[in-house]
Amino acid sequence: MPTTPFIPRQARAAAVLSLIGNTPCVPLRFEREGVTIHAKCEFTNPSGSIKDRLAKTVLVDAEQRGLIGPDSIILECTSGNTGIALSMLGGAMGYRVCILMSAGASHERRQLIEQLGAELILFESAGRYQTGIDMSREMAARDPRYFLPRQFENELNVHDHEQGTGLELIQQVGKPIDAFVTGFGTGGTLAGVGKAVKGRYPSARILAMEPAEAALLAGECPCCHSIEGVADGFVPALLRNAPLDGNVKVSSADALAMTLRLHREFGLLVGTSSGANVVAALTTAREMGPRATVATLLCDRAERYFSTALFQHRERREATAIG
Numbered sequence: 001m002p003t004t005p006f007i008p009r010q011a012r013a014a015a016v017l018s019l020i021g022n023t024p025c026v027p028l029r030f031e032r033e034g035v036t037i038h039a040k041c042e043f044t045n046p047s048g049s050i051k052d053r054l055a056k057t058v059l060v061d062a063e064q065r066g067l068i069g070p071d072s073i074i075l076e077c078t079s080g081n082t083g084i085a086l087s088m089l090g091g092a093m094g095y096r097v098c099i100l101m102s103a104g105a106s107h108e109r110r111q112l113i114e115q116l117g118a119e120l121i122l123f124e125s126a127g128r129y130q131t132g133i134d135m136s137r138e139m140a141a142r143d144p145r146y147f148l149p150r151q152f153e154n155e156l157n158v159h160d161h162e163q164g165t166g167l168e169l170i171q172q173v174g175k176p177i178d179a180f181v182t183g184f185g186t187g188g189t190l191a192g193v194g195k196a197v198k199g200r201y202p203s204a205r206i207l208a209m210e211p212a213e214a215a216l217l218a219g220e221c222p223c224c225h226s227i228e229g230v231a232d233g234f235v236p237a238l239l240r241n242a243p244l245d246g247n248v249k250v251s252s253a254d255a256l257a258m259t260l261r262l263h264r265e266f267g268l269l270v271g272t273s274s275g276a277n278v279v280a281a282l283t284t285a286r287e288m289g290p291r292a293t294v295a296t297l298l299c300d301r302a303e304r305y306f307s308t309a310l311f312q313h314r315e316r317r318e319a320t321a322i323g
Ligand SMILES: Cc1ncc(COP(=O)(O)O)c(C=O)c1O
Pocket: 049, 050, 051, 081, 182, 183, 184, 185, 186, 187, 188, 189, 190, 228, 229, 230, 271, 273, 274, 299, 300
């Protein structure tokens, strides 16, 4: 049987590729607190999160270097957003995509992945993300068709945020940034944007937002928290060389309350980690004084959290009305 020559798939995905990155950055004025912070709107990426950047960088690079071909299956362990991004872009580029996800991740994320045509394998993690990473490695060792983006150790993850997200932020803010604060999953965003900001403004403070219930960088034990997408229970390798100056702890309750405020007072339908990032940015701005320029990221959209604590306040109100 004649074999069909492999034609790079980037061209067929040109439309969606053109929508990734170059996200807007907006000033958010908090009158009550007397503070303005700069928020980069990563939720405007086409699949709804900052992870579209990783999917684009890794898949385009893999294709250009011949690491993937017509039979390749993109396989990644992810708490959700990376899975959605890889499913969207991998599908548009014509690749099979298989996503390993903790059974605890929200249903909306699972549905989006399946809607995009990817295969979903759920694993019981008991809070240990490593379980899924080990599974993906075993699968790849048995079948050479699997290609692992390895978001937790891939230096492209950091490099892309340094050259993309970070430089965009510096240009958009347009004046010296005194502090940049965001949460971490793989650590790629914090390390990459941190390097860019520190490179341009050496006295800038680069801070990690951590759930107060799982402040690992503060040397505390991981525990359950409601800030999905960040703090998976370990300090990721990509953070080892990050120019970190400290951390800001945010409780799940404060993150949820701020996310609701972003929805209702600002009309920004973002996920819980965005609320947490904004709380951390406000705390930082209050500490540094009203003239400080503090920047953060709004990482993803709200609609993937319908079944989580973020939307449960409505049920509580309805229950009270009935009772
Ligand atoms: C929902 C969400 N996804 C992704 C990220 C960034 O993760 P990473 O550290 O993997 O770059 C964040 C960081 O705050 C986040 O809140």
